[in-house]
Amino acid sequence: MASESNDFHPFTVLRRPDGLPVELGRGGMGVTYKAMDETLGRPVALKVISGLYLDHPTVRKRFLTEARAAAHLNHPNVASVFHLRTEGSPVFYAMEYVEGETAEALAERSGALPVRLALRIILQAAQGLAAAAARGLIHRDIKPANLMVAHLPAGATGPGDADTDVGEEADGLLVKVIDFGIAKNVLDQAATAALTDGQPIGTPAFMSPEQITCSSDDPPDARTDIYSLGV
Numbered sequence: 001m002a003s004e005s006n007d008f009h010p011f012t013v014l015r016r017p018d019g020l021p022v023e024l025g026r027g028g029m030g031v032t033y034k035a036m037d038e039t040l041g042r043p044v045a046l047k048v049i050s051g052l053y054l055d056h057p058t059v060r061k062r063f064l065t066e067a068r069a070a071a072h073l074n075h076p077n078v079a080s081v082f083h084l085r086t087e088g089s090p091v092f093y094a095m096e097y098v099e100g101e102t103a104e105a106l107a108e109r110s111g112a113l114p115v116r117l118a119l120r121i122i123l124q125a126a127q128g129l130a131a132a133a134a135r136g137l138i139h140r141d142i143k144p145a146n147l148m149v150a151h152l153p154a155g156a157t158g159p160g161d162a163d164t165d166v167g168e169e170a171d172g173l174l175v176k177v178i179d180f181g182i183a184k185n186v187l188d189q190a191a192t193a194a195l196t197d198g199q200p201i202g203t204p205a206f207m208s209p210e211q212i213t214c215s216s217d218d219p220p221d222a223r224t225d226i227y228s229l230g231v
Contacts, residue, residue, distance in 0.1 A: 007090055011035040011046055011083075026051040027179070030063070034097065046078075048092040058092070067093040067182040069137050077128030079148065079176045098176050100150030107144060117173070121149060124175035125229055132177070139180060140220075142228035143206045150174045206231045 003102075013035045014022045022034040030049040037044050049063045064086060071081040085096035103121055107113060113121075123141055125147050132139060202211055208227035210220045 003132075008035060008046060008048075008092060010039045011037055011044060011094055013046065014043075027159075037094065037096070043097040043174065043176045044083075044094045045097045046092050048090050051089065063091065064116050065180075069132075070095065072135055073128075073131055075128055075131035075135070075175070077124045077176055078131060079178045095178075096176070098148040098150050100148055100174075102145050103147040103149050103175075105146035106149050120173050121147065121175050122229060124173070125177055126226075128175070128177040129225045129229065130224070131223070132180075133145075137180070138222050139177065139225050139228075140211065140222070141179060141202045141206075142177070142225050143231075147175045148178055150176070195215055202228075 013033045016022055023031060024034050024045055025032040030047060032045050032047045034044045035044050036042070047067075049060065064084070067081050067084045070078065071084065075079070079098060080096040081093055082096070085092055101109075106209075125142070128144070129139060151174075204212070206228040208220065208224040211224045
C-alpha cells in the first residue's frame with residue numbers, strides 16, 4: 001500500500017473517502033496509483049514496483065526497461081512517461097494519466113463491441129505499435145487490459161479519425177497503449193535475453209505461436225504484436 005508519508009515527492013497519491021489509495025491497476029511487478037503532480041497541478045499515474053522485487057535484479061531491470069522504453073516513445077497512441085526514480089524506495093515512474101477505461105473493462109461493461117468501434121480501437125493501437133516498432137521496440141503483451149480507451153470532448157477527434165469513416169460509435173475516441181514491462185528491444189538482443197532468461201513471456205491467450213516457441217536464434221519480431229492485437 002502507498003505510504004502515509006509522501007515518499008513519492010513531487011507526487012501525492014490520491015485517496016478514496018475511506019482513506020485507501022486510489023488504485024488504477026495491479027500487476028506482476030507492482031501497483032499503479034492515481035496521483036497528483038504537485039509541481040504542475042495535473043493528475044498522473046504512478047507505477048510503483050513491489051517491495052518484494054526491489055532486490056530482485058531481473059524484475060527490477062524489467063521495470064526500468066518498461067519506463068525507459070515508453071519514455072522514448074512520443075506518439076498520441078502511447079501513454080507518455082515523464083519521470084523515473086530508481087534510487088531508494090519506493091522505485092516508481094510517473095506516466096500520463098488517461099481518463100477512461102481499458103478495452104477489457106469496456107468489453108466487460110458493454111458486451112460485444114460494434115464492428116466500427118472495434119476497428120477504431122485496433123487502428124489506433126496499431127498506430128502506437130508502429131511507432132514502437134520504428135524505435136526497435138516490440139511490446140509482447142498486447143491484450144485488451146493494456147489498451148486504454150478515452151473519450152475526447154464533443155467535437156474532438158482522435159488520431160486518424162478525420163480520415164477514416166468508423167461511424168458515430170467511435171467519434172472522439174482516443175486509444176493509448178500502456179505497459180511496456182516486457183518490451184523487447186530488437187536492437188539489443190543480449191539485454192533482452194538477460195531480462196527474460198531466454199524464456200517466452202507474455203499472456204499465453206494472446207501470444208503468437210512464434211512468441212511461445214521463440215528461441216534466441218529465431219526471436220519473434222513486430223509481427224507478434226500484430227497477431228496479439230488481432231486476437
